[in-house]
Amino acid sequence: MDAGLPQTSSTSHVASPSPTVPRSRAERRAAAARAECAATAALNVLGQKWVLRIIRSLGEQTQRFCELQDSLGGANSATLSQRLKLLEDEGLIDRRMVSEVPPWVEYSLTDKGADLRGAIVGIDRWAERWVDEQQ
Numbered sequence: 001m002d003a004g005l006p007q008t009s010s011t012s013h014v015a016s017p018s019p020t021v022p023r024s025r026a027e028r029r030a031a032a033a034r035a036e037c038a039a040t041a042a043l044n045v046l047g048q049k050w051v052l053r054i055i056r057s058l059g060e061q062t063q064r065f066c067e068l069q070d071s072l073g074g075a076n077s078a079t080l081s082q083r084l085k086l087l088e089d090e091g092l093i094d095r096r097m098v099s100e101v102p103p104w105v106e107y108s109l110t111d112k113g114a115d116l117r118g119a120i121v122g123i124d125r126w127a128e129r130w131v132d133e134q135q
Helices: 025-046 051-060 065-071 077-089 111-134
Strands: 093-099 104-109
Touching: 025 051, 051 065, 051 077, 051 104, 051 111, 065 077, 065 104, 077 093, 104 111
Parallel strands: none
Antiparallel strands: 093 104
16 A cells, blocks of 8 residues: 555666656645646636537637627627637637728637537537437
8 A cells, every 4th residue: 555655665676657647645636636626617617608509609610799699599798798708718719800890700719619619519429319318
């Protein structure tokens, strides 16, 4: 049983643990806490209303604000604006000013957002499989 204490044996034929795998209990707990914090931070963003649907919709094509709002089924303008700003701040979407008069902005996924969309598609497949199985 390893209590996280250094080995006192002088055998040199035993390979040392990989530097990426924490050896002590404290190191393992710290690594788990960091991983939990990353997952919690991601879920705090992804759990907000409209976020997953925005990512799905923008994965299909670049869209203007009103097109995106329509594709979401009429999301509230203020809420949609907040979510788009959040996703832009998180590096998941790009906002591109096309014209100043009249103001025209397009939104599209970044590489990071496209990668997230792939994960969402996987979750969708999982949900469809298990929802269908329950019925």
